[in-house]
Amino acid sequence: MRNKLDLAPIAGVDETPASYLSRLAATNFVSAREFAKDFDLSFQSIVDGCSREIRKLCELGGTTFHDLMKNTVRRTGPAFALRSEELAKDSIRRVRVLICPACVAQDIATSVQAPGLTAYGRLAWTLSPVRTCSRHSIALVEVARDLKPGVRHDFVRNIASAIPRIPRILDRAIHRPPSGLERYLLDRVDGCASSPWLDKMPFFAVAKTAETIGAVAEYGRTVNLKKLSENQRYTAGGAGFEILHQGEAGFTEFLAGLHKTYQVRRFGSEGPQALLGRVYTTFGQGLPDKAYDPVRDVISRFVKVSLPLGPEQHIFGKPVGRRVLHSIRSASIEHAMHPKRLRKLVIASGLAPDPSLPDRKIVFEVEAAKQLIERERTSMTLNKVPQYLNVPTGTFRVLFQAGLIRRHSLGEGELNEVFYRRELDEFLTSILKNSREVPAGDLSGHHIPAAARRARCSAVSVVRLIQDGRLSWIGRRPDVRGFLSVLVKVDEIRPFVAGEELRGLPIGKTTSKLHIHHRVMKGLIRLGAIRTERQRNPVSRNMVTIITYDELSKFSEEFVSLFMLARERRKHMPAVLHDLRAIGVRPVHEFESVGATFFRRSEVP
Structure with a gap:
């Protein structure tokens, strides 16, 4: 057993072991890592929740082992644990530090120690889904980010620059109540589960699911989850929890709302990914952990009874199996019938409760579709005429x-x-x-x-x-x-x-006629020196851009390129240019940007 140090702070309520180590080290005028090294402690083991190392820390600080250990996030292989809850890596803040300015101000006001040694880190501040102080109803404020490995978890040093600014930070703080998700997660940490369906899922799965569902509810099915701000994630988490707190029924009702409000696209497929957006893609591609299986099960059941999926299609990698529903579109493809004709038959047979819905949203039983189409095949319909x-x-x-x-x-x-x-x-x-x-x-x-x-x-x-x-x-x-x-x-x-013959040449052919590069031609057209027209090709019937013969003649009579002058005079272009400049003939100034040199024929001797 180790002797208690003379200079040792009292552990705060809900203070983490890493925070206490940092304050104990700062009280003794060293950094947390230096302190751990001096007293033969493993700094990283304390951060990772090693009970043996935390017990040594408690002996040095004279604090109760249970008080610190209960606020420890323990590493359990690739995952983490907090008391009886299972956490994922992204459930914990490691490189960012968020604080409640009201809590810090209260720490400073109620202690005679230096402000930097008084403020301590709460357990809730280390949990990434928690963004509001439940005690003061204030949004947590970021005071450090992108911390390098050598300074992470040293709480005193991480917030040192913010201590003098606490009054100003507090004045600017956002006042808001904790969201339902934040209250629920903190209650779970304290052992007070209160949502039957969510209670069956791990802590990290509840947080991620609620934020994903809420983000879609608040910001649309195509929301970019990676670009949400902390305030948007707070809003999303609260909205998602209100949906999921109602259990499978509430979640299914939300999915039905997405289906109902989906705007049908003119082209492209409309499977579950298009209709449900991030709700489907996130749990189908980005979150493979089995902890999310209850969420996937609800989505799968909804999709099977709501969308006309065929046996060749898959939901979360699993085949649909037997088709239950047809849409007008899927039935028309399977039975080779024009969808407009099939739509008329479906509406006339009373199979479409809302005839105003588009083809992809009018669904009916497979057997009803078979009977309807079989009856139609006995007459000469639009589909049979070809x-x-x-x-x-x-x-x-x-x-x-x-x-x-x-x-x-x-x-x-x-x-x-x-x-x-x-x-x-x-x-x-x-x-x-x-x-x-x-x-x-x-x-x-x-x-x-x-x-x-x-x-x-x-x-x-x-x-x-x-x-x-x-x-x-x-x-x-x-x-x-x-x-x-x-x-x-x-x-x-x-x-x-055959149509009317072209009144000129396509742009590609005019370049060879005028002996200029196609980029030069584009420049001349852009400057308006050569005008183009649109005419229908008599053979292909497509509209093409041409330069009329009159326009070509007009340009050739008024302008001449340095290349053509050199060719006519059988000289090199630099020599021709030198001769012209010697007699005061200058290139056309307006054409300098086209990539070739032109002269007015009237100025060339």
């Missing part, structure tokens, strides 16, 4: 939009809109009546979609040329049925569909 005509879906769409294939209504309601088989046959007859059978090896023609692509026109234009009798040759393949059996010659189509 197959009946043997026409690609894209081509059928443009033919339908152009009015070449008509749809009829047999009664009230959109469900009675059908295609007549007779009219579909008449359409095929109109493009086949003047055709001649082509041997299988004859490659002289192309079917209509291929010919349209090669001629750079719409299939509608080709069909109308056939129906109007304007083509002299129409072939027919005997081994192919319907629309795709019709053959036409591309060369015969092109004269009918």
Whole structure:
């Protein structure tokens, strides 16, 4: 047993062993690490909660072992423990020091010792989820950060620069009550558990879960958790605790709210990651610890009964298994039916409680979907027409939009809109009546979609040329049925569909004509020296940027590059430039930024 030192402070209420070691060392005029070395103590072991080393410290300071030991965060391999609670590494503040200025001011006011030796570090200040003093209802204030290994945990030295500023810090402090999460976590440390569902989870898991859920509740499903400030984390923790304190029912209700408020995107998938945002990604990718399994279980159950997920999909790495629900989108893909048609059927059958919802949010039982679609397949619907005509879906769409294939209504309601088989046959007859059978090896023609692509026109234009009798040759393949059996010659189509010839040259070709680099051309265009126009390419039908022939001639008549002058005079460019300067001819000042030298032709002899 060691003798008590003459100069030893009294341990404060809830003071940590590291704080007491720092104050004991400072009272004896040395740093904490120097003190530990002088008295054969292991500084790091005290920080890590070694009971043997803390007992030695208590003997030197004359304080009760139990008073310090209960405020010890013990290292337990890769994790940590505080009393009966399990902590993670990020549950503890190691390189930052936060204090309650009211507590420090009270320490100083109630002691005759020097202020720097009186203030002590509380256990709650070392817990990263705690950001408010529960005694004074004041936000903790950061007084040191990014501490280097050699000065960490030396409380007296860490707050020394803040001691003279305590009155000013206290005046500026934020007054607020402890959040529900902070009160709950501190109660757990004291052995007063009060939330049945959360009590089953470790301390660190409750803190992380509450802050994550609360951040999404307060700042949106796409919140960047790493960029939240301490005040935002305080708000998030409180909001998350209020949700989770209600147990699985409250958590599920929150998830349902996220689902309900999700704004459907025009493109992209809408699985659980998109709908739940950080709630799903955080527990699916960033927190693999099994301590979060209760949270993942609630999310999984919600997703399975709320989203139309197929057996090939996964939730947190586990296959969904049997599909329970279909959405209009998933059913349309699985059964190869157009979603608009399927939507009409679903709404008419009463399977959509809210018809205003988008396709991805209208869900119904798998069996109901099967019965509905099977009934639809017995009639000539929009989805069956392309197959009946043997026409690609894209081509059928443009033919339908152009009015070449008509749809009829047999009664009230959109469900009675059908295609007549007779009219579909008449359409095929109109493009086949003047055709001649082509041997299988004859490659002289192309079917209509291929010919349209090669001629750079719409299939509608080709069909109308056939129906109007304007083509002299129409072939027919005997081994192919319907629309795709019709053959036409591309060369015969092109004269009918070609557009206006370009009035100039594309920018890429003008550079070679003017003998300038493309960067110079861009500079001239940017300065307005050469104007461009937009015109539709007669072959590709795409809009292209051109420089008209008139514009090119105008520029060439007014300006000439140093390169072209040297070429015309069969001299090197420096020699030409020297000759021109000698007679007072200067380059065009406005073109200095384009990367080439130009002269006005009127000034060049």
